Amino acid sequence: MSLQGSNLSRRSFITGSATAAFMLGAGALLAGCGGQASSSAASSAAASSASASAAASSASSASASASASASASASAAVITVNDAMEDLKLVLLGKDAKIACIIVANQRGYYTDEKLNIGTPEVVSGGFPEAMPMLSDGTVDVLPFGSIPTCTYVGQGDDLVIFGGTVTNGSEALVLAENKDKYKTAEDFKGKKIACFRMETGHMVTKSWLRKQGLKIGDKPEDVDNGTADVAFILLESMAAEAAAVENGEVDMCFVNSGQGYQFTQGGKLAVAFQPQDLIGHEFPCCRQSTNRKAFEEKKSQLVKFEIANIRAMYDIANDKEGVVQDIMAYSGQPQDFCEAITYGLGDYVAAMQFEMDPRTNDVYDFYGDMIDNGDIQDPDKDLILEHMDSTIYKTALQTLIDRGENADFYKGLMTKYEKNNTMGV
Secondary structure, eight states: OOOOOSOOOHHHHHHHHGGGGGGOSTTOBOOSTTSOOOSSOOOOBOOOOOOSOGGGGSHHHHHHHHHHHHHHHHHHHTOOOOSSOEEOOBEEEBTOGGGHHHHHHHHTTHHHHTTEEOOSOEEESSOHHHHHHHHHTTSOSEEOSOSHHHHHHHHTTOOEEEEEESEEEOOEEEEEGGGTTOOSSGGGGTTEEEEEOSSOHHHHHHHHHHHHTTOOEESSHHHHHTTSOSEEEEEOSOHHHHHHHHHTTSOSEEEEOTTHHHHHTTTSSEEEEEOHHHHHSSOOBOSEEEEEHHHHHHOHHHHHHHHHHHHHHHHHHHHOHHHHHHHHHHHHOOOHHHHHHHHHOBTTBOOOEEEOOOOOHHHHHHHHHHHHHTTSOOOOOGGGGGGGBOOHHHHHHHHHHHHHOTTHHHHHHHHHHHHHHOSOOO
16 A cells, blocks of 8 residues: 655645646546546536635634625625636646536637637646646636645645635545445544545545544554554545555545546445535535636636636536536547536436535635644644635626526525625635
């Protein structure tokens, strides 16, 4: 079993993510929030509600939240969307179907409708180690993948901004089929060895939840064997390696995402024990949309147009199952059953990912704190992320669609969720 250290410095982040490059090729899909993948890879899914406010943990955090919320309302009112055609540069990680809203918006001409030219997005073969520097230095304007990489870079001083969502939730815990009903409480994890890969959010929020329940967390199998930890989270190089470790009895459980729960359970030996949000009791952010500070300040009009087109695609995902599955198949090259399963669920399989553009700044704040508590970010300032989140771009786009009138009830429903999910974020 290949073990890695638990801290996520920029150097170790890049090293730990470099395994993504091995699988890129014609039709390959990057899987996971960190661009790590298996041979079948890829995914997507859509949105629901979240915990109200992470900032309430202290008076200063609550004050920051209130201030950010007030600023958000003021800023949203002054964003001017230009009538002229404008350009926005995207960087993508392979043919990953988890960007379903972008796929559908592009396939159906929504960017052109909104007078936005995204051209041919930059598609990188090196995963996040290649994409993140491009975002940071302004070579590209938007990366619609990952929350861990952006949070990591922010914690190390980069001036990036999370302004929208791509996927909420999305992780699945796999176990041997005969054990699928054994994990209901924190006590059920005692003595267990859990495989995970670095760029995956579900194991991070589960680890944080178990720690809050009083369990001691280790990062090596021997930590459980010698009694120094109640449960061990063991980093492996890929989801395929994790699944094999469960099948071989080397570990008790593994965390996967990007719809790989569907693929790995097809043989009948493995089963999904739970999705983390059902265990920990709240939603959590998977991939977010990130930009750099310069683009955020200078290209607000383009970012609003981008979100308007993507939110229109959200409506289609909710109302045009057959057409959306065909769009995702055409983009990704994946078979129909896989595209349907990861988007809507199929048979007994429950889709783990939820597609959404909502930035969910409250949940991002919570997740950033989890990363600090887990030792993945060294700077202890949990409020630092407040300066690197924005909820006004999404709100402006949503209000624009409501004002247009068409499908307004759908967009008003999203606005209700927005008001709950974003009490901070400028």
